[in-house]
Amino acid sequence: MTDRLDTIAILAAIKSALPAELCTGTVALHEPRFGGNEWTYAKECLDTGWVSSVGKFVDRFEQQLAEYTGAKRAVATVNGTAALHMCLLLAGVKPGDEVLIPTLTFVATANAVAYCGAVPHFVDSDPATLGVDPKRLEAYLRENAAVRSDGCTSRETGRPLRALVPMHTFGHPSDLDGIAEVCRHFRLALVEDAAESLGSFYKKKHTGNHGLLSALSFNGNKVVTTGGGGAVLTNDEELGKLAKHLSTTARVAHPWELTHDRVGYNYRMPNINAALGCAQLEQLPEFIKAKRSLAKRYEQAFGGLAGVSFFTEPKDARSNYWLNALLLDREHADQRDSLLELLNKSGIHARPAWTLMHRLPMYKDCPAMDLSTAEDLAARIVNIPSSVVLGAADA
Numbered sequence: 035m036t037d038r039l040d041t042i043a044i045l046a047a048i049k050s051a052l053p054a055e056l057c058t059g060t061v062a063l064h065e066p067r068f069g070g071n072e073w074t075y076a077k078e079c080l081d082t083g084w085v086s087s088v089g090k091f092v093d094r095f096e097q098q099l100a101e102y103t104g105a106k107r108a109v110a111t112v113n114g115t116a117a118l119h120m121c122l123l124l125a126g127v128k129p130g131d132e133v134l135i136p137t138l139t140f141v142a143t144a145n146a147v148a149y150c151g152a153v154p155h156f157v158d159s160d161p162a163t164l165g166v167d168p169k170r171l172e173a174y175l176r177e178n179a180a181v182r183s184d185g186c187t188s189r190e191t192g193r194p195l196r197a198l199v200p201m202h203t204f205g206h207p208s209d210l211d212g213i214a215e216v217c218r219h220f221r222l223a224l225v226e227d228a229a230e231s232l233g234s235f236y237k238k239k240h241t242g243n244h245g246l247l248s249a250l251s252f253n254g255n256k257v258v259t260t261g262g263g264g265a266v267l268t269n270d271e272e273l274g275k276l277a278k279h280l281s282t283t284a285r286v287a288h289p290w291e292l293t294h295d296r297v298g299y300n301y302r303m304p305n306i307n308a309a310l311g312c313a314q315l316e317q318l319p320e321f322i323k324a325k326r327s328l329a330k331r332y333e334q335a336f337g338g339l340a341g342v343s344f345f346t347e348p349k350d351a352r353s354n355y356w357l358n359a360l361l362l363d364r365e366h367a368d369q370r371d372s373l374l375e376l377l378n379k380s381g382i383h384a385r386p387a388w389t390l391m392h393r394l395p396m397y398k399d400c401p402a403m404d405l406s407t408a409e410d411l412a413a414r415i416v417n418i419p420s421s422v423v424l425g426a427a428d429a
């Protein structure tokens with residue numbers, strides 16, 4: 035018989051890592067922190083009337099993002115899903131194509147593929163990174179994909195396999211060298227879903243900067259928030275220009291005429307959101323320091339505990355620890371929900387990983403490789419409070 039998981043000890047370990055004065059009510063999973071120039075910049079928008087789709091904060095935010103990430107071009111959007119949709123369009127994804135994505139991801143990754151009229155093709159996870167497992171993907175594609183001069187097709191469906199979208203789970207960078215190699219060999223466009231990984235680096239290079247294009251999110255639960263928002267990053271000037279054009283309803287620049295040269299999107303970030311973003315980015319190094327110091331405290335608190343481990347940053351990576359994650363030992367997976375119940379009842383907001391994409395009704399018939407590692411991980415992951423404020427005392 036397996037020993038029961040000591041859920042009370044897990045609750046105590048979490049609390050021991052948190053500042054006692056912040057544990058009086060409910061401790062949120064991830065709440066924003068507005069400790070800088072947010073009020074000043076937002077007031078400036080209201081005072082001047084520049085609240086909508088043009089204004090100096092949009093340009094400034096895009097510049098700050100490009101500088102921080104090292105990308106040549108950043109284009110701010112209304113949210114991360116819109117950014118991902120544009121990345122896929124710009125990477126050449128067409129109706130009837132397939133796009134390889136992890137099954138362990140937030141639904142936006144799969145939805146962005148569907149918005150292009152393409153089909154998600156699900157890929158298994160690497161337990162070392164929680165992201166795409168490039169070795170197993172390569173073995174799978176060797177069996178199941180035909181490489182041609184102009185790309186690669188699925189042997190099973192005959193459809194083009196156009197792109198691979200790794201996602202940096204909970205902010206932890208995927209094995210980007212391995213993934214880039216798979217993309218080179220199978221002629222896939224590499225588009226990173228970096229929605230969760232602002233402030234995370236792989237081999238000293240910022241995530242979202244390792245492929246053709248990438249998408250960031252500034253939703254209220256992310257490291258940096260603009261209320262709602264996202265961005266496309268790219269090192270290709272032409273794609274950067276096109277991203278801006280597409281996100282601005284493909285409007286042709288003219289002093290007074292309103293004309294458009296293709297089907298575009300109203301995906302541009304409003305100035306008032308960008309104003310928040312500028313203030314938030316000024317604090318990003320401090321935010322990351324606080325989040326890493328909270329993670330260190332969790333790591334220590336869970337060091338000697340049986341039945342559970344704290345997930346730490348993968349090799350070659352420096353993570354933003356966006357959402358801290360516990361991994362229950364396999365024999366305790368069946369007690370995950372009783373742990374979640376205890377934590378939430380005790381004022382510690384905790385949740386499991388997302389329902390895997392191939393389990394959702396609209397994606398259940400999509401093509402997939404063996405997904406047993408993602409299934410195993412999803413059954414054992416528990417996300418625990420990760421807000422900047424919880425680590426801020428040490429930062």
Ligand SMILES: Cc1ncc(COP(=O)(O)O)c(C=O)c1O
Pocket residue numbers: 113114115116118139140142143201227229230250251252253262263264
């Ligand atoms: C992995 C992933 N992809 C995409 C998104 C979409 O971002 P948004 O909510 O800004 O549309 C999110 C976050 O919400 C995410 O976590």
